[in-house]
Each structure stands twice: as structure tokens, then as C-alpha cells.
Amino acid sequence: LYHVLLTLRIAAALINMEKPQLVIHIEKNFNYNMFDVKWVPSSARLVVMGCSAQGKGKLEILEMSSDEVNIINSTEYESSLKCGTFRASGALSRQLAFGDFGGNLKIVDLTKPEKPIYSVSAHKNIVNAVDGVGGLNVGEGAAELVTGGSDSIVNVWDPRLPDEPVVNILPQDGTHRPDCWTVAAGNAFTSQDRCIAAGFDNGDIKLFDLRNSQVLWETNVRNGVCSLEFDRRDIEMNKLVATTLGAYIHVFDLRTFDDHKRLVSVHTTAHNSTVWCVKHLPQDRDIWITTGGNGSLNLWRYRYPAQRIKKTANGGLKGMPGTLECLQSQVSSTQPITSFDWSSDKKGLGAFTSIDQTLRIIVVTKLQTL
Numbered sequence: 001l002y003h004v005l006l007t008l009r010i011a012a013a014l015i016n017m018e019k020p021q022l023v024i025h026i027e028k029n030f031n032y033n034m035f036d037v038k039w040v041p042s043s044a045r046l047v048v049m050g051c052s053a054q055g056k057g058k059l060e061i062l063e064m065s066s067d068e069v070n071i072i073n074s075t076e077y078e079s080s081l082k083c084g085t086f087r088a089s090g091a092l093s094r095q096l097a098f099g100d101f102g103g104n105l106k107i108v109d110l111t112k113p114e115k116p117i118y119s120v121s122a123h124k125n126i127v128n129a130v131d132g133v134g135g136l137n138v139g140e141g142a143a144e145l146v147t148g149g150s151d152s153i154v155n156v157w158d159p160r161l162p163d164e165p166v167v168n169i170l171p172q173d174g175t176h177r178p179d180c181w182t183v184a185a186g187n188a189f190t191s192q193d194r195c196i197a198a199g200f201d202n203g204d205i206k207l208f209d210l211r212n213s214q215v216l217w218e219t220n221v222r223n224g225v226c227s228l229e230f231d232r233r234d235i236e237m238n239k240l241v242a243t244t245l246g247a248y249i250h251v252f253d254l255r256t257f258d259d260h261k262r263l264v265s266v267h268t269t270a271h272n273s274t275v276w277c278v279k280h281l282p283q284d285r286d287i288w289i290t291t292g293g294n295g296s297l298n299l300w301r302y303r304y305p306a307q308r309i310k311k312t313a314n315g316g317l318k319g320m321p322g323t324l325e326c327l328q329s330q331v332s333s334t335q336p337i338t339s340f341d342w343s344s345d346k347k348g349l350g351a352f353t354s355i356d357q358t359l360r361i362i363v364v365t366k367l368q369t370l
Helices: 002-018
Strands: 022-029 033-039 045-051 057-064 069-077 081-085 095-100 104-109 118-121 127-132 145-149 154-157 167-169 180-186 195-200 204-209 214-220 225-230 239-244 248-257 263-269 275-281 284-292 296-303 309-311 317-319 323-331 337-342 349-354 358-364
Touching: 033 349, 045 081, 045 349, 057 081, 057 095, 081 127, 095 127, 095 145, 104 127, 145 180, 145 195, 154 195, 195 225, 204 225, 239 275, 239 284, 248 275, 248 317, 263 317, 263 323, 275 337, 284 337, 296 337
Parallel strands: 033 081, 033 337, 127 180, 180 225, 225 275
Antiparallel strands: 022 358, 033 045, 045 057, 057 069, 081 095, 095 104, 104 118, 127 145, 145 154, 154 167, 180 195, 195 204, 204 214, 225 239, 239 248, 248 263, 275 284, 284 296, 296 323, 309 317, 337 349, 349 358
């Protein structure tokens, strides 16, 4: 029996080694809470955003060497920084847009981050999320930004136009006003087409067509929606991934519907805790990583069905869901992992922050074999 168990353990270890491995490369501790991290496009630099012990906003620019990251600039702001994106401009411009706890949306040039080049009062309370498509340098995305706030409002901003949003999406009169926790921009495959998805603390997910000013689709996943992301922003909508407080991951196929005209979807539980964040691998839209409230990272792959559309017995058509495969799972922090970002330049290179005030640089191996 002992020899049988030993053989099984060795076989399991060999199988596991064939899978992608999540290798922590660098750890750096900070003396403040970090809420978001982003790789600076086309560079070995990162920015971290957060809140000091005094309640001030912190933005630090870091440079990565072979085995460490060094702070090259540190800037303080009046309000704590909640979220950021480089999709406010082309990749070479490297302009960072961020939202803060005071409801402000600002854009800064990293050469002079202390002097915003654009600033607007975006929401009455915290700006929980910001996204855009302008920084992709591909497709047809305009330099617009979408923000979601704790005031339940979703706004779309054009930095070329001061003061007022170009689109303002409000909750219906007389209805409950849930916090908007997350937003995602996509469908930018022509100069006119673009959509945004918004997730709320009551489990609502809404998909808005900005070209035609209408709600394309909506659903409720019964738990607060922590993160949303399209698999690609610069193509006609394909998939949307949503993560929730209730440890669920939902994958919606945006091109197929079931018999009841609902989007085809597949879901699973993960992390045994809140799933805080989802980020697709830039070089492969069918692979993504999620971060958990238990300090774990899960690497996923989506497999399409043999037929996305199938004929029913009565001659109708319906969509067929794909399947989810967890490629690897690893506890990488003692505290919840609050943000993650992939490098768009180096496949498998990522960075994440957690509530233990630590930034970690990670390398995911064997992605080229998938």
C-alpha cells in the first residue's frame, strides 16, 4: 500500500509540473494601503495607487530590475486613490487616469504626476472603477473613459471636453441605488461602436450600447459584482467575465443566446472566498487570472464548445456554453489580493497587491505550451 501511495504521489507531482507554475519573483513591502497596480505601457515600470495612514492619496512609480523594484517617484494627493488605467491615451503617451475617494477623475503625465493635465468632479462619492479603450493602439477605440461610482452612476468622459460627461447613465427614478463597483469598456471594433459593462453591489450586471444609447442586456448574479472584463476590447464583443463576493466566476458568451433569449453562460466557484479581480492575459484572450479574498491566485482557461450555435428538436437555434478549466491555483498572500495587472510586453509577467501592504511580481511559466 505504501508503494502504491508513493507512486500516485510521484505521478501527481509530475502531472502538476507540466501545468503552468505561478512563481513569485519579487516582493516589496510598503507603509500604506495599495488599492491598484498597473504596468506602464512599453516599459519595465509600474505604478501603485493607494492611501497613506494620514488618509492622503499615494501614487508611486516603480522600476523593475532583475531582482528588485525601486521607487523612482512618489506623489501625494489630497484624496486617497482607488483605481487607475493607462487607457486614457496612446501607449507611448503613458498618461495615467485615476479615480479617488473624493469623487474626482484625474489624468497625469508620469513625467510630472504632481500636476494633473485633466481633472473633473466625476461622482458625488468614491470613484470605484475606471476603464477605457484609448490606450490599446489597435482597433478603433476613442480616447474615452468610463467611471463607476458609489453614487450608483456610470459616466463616460472625453478628456477633450471639460466638466461634463458625454454620457450619463443614472438608475431609474424610485429604485434602489446600488453602488457601481466595477466597469469595463469594449466592443471598439469600429470608430462608432463601443459598449460598456457595469457591475453593482446588488448583483446587477448591465451592458450598455453607447452608439445607440440603449441597454443591450442585463442580468443579476445574486452577489455583489467585484470585477468585470471583456476578453478583448478592440474586437466585436466575444466574452465577458464577472467575479463576485460570493466566490463565483461567471463567463458570458456575448455572441450566443439560450432558448429564453438569455446570454449563454457558464459559472463556477473559486477561491472559497470573494473573487476580487479578473485579468485576461493580453496575449491570449481565453486565459485569465482571478484573485481571492483568501490570498490565492487562480489561472483559468476557457474552452469553446464544438458548436456555439446548435439546432433544437423543434428546429430552433440556441447557444451552447463552453467549459472552464482551472490550470493552477496557489495561495500567494496571507491577506486578500486586491488588484492584479499583466504586462502587455512580457507574456506571463504580472504584478499584484494585497491588504498586507505588499507588492509582488509574479512569473507564470509554460503559457507557451497551452
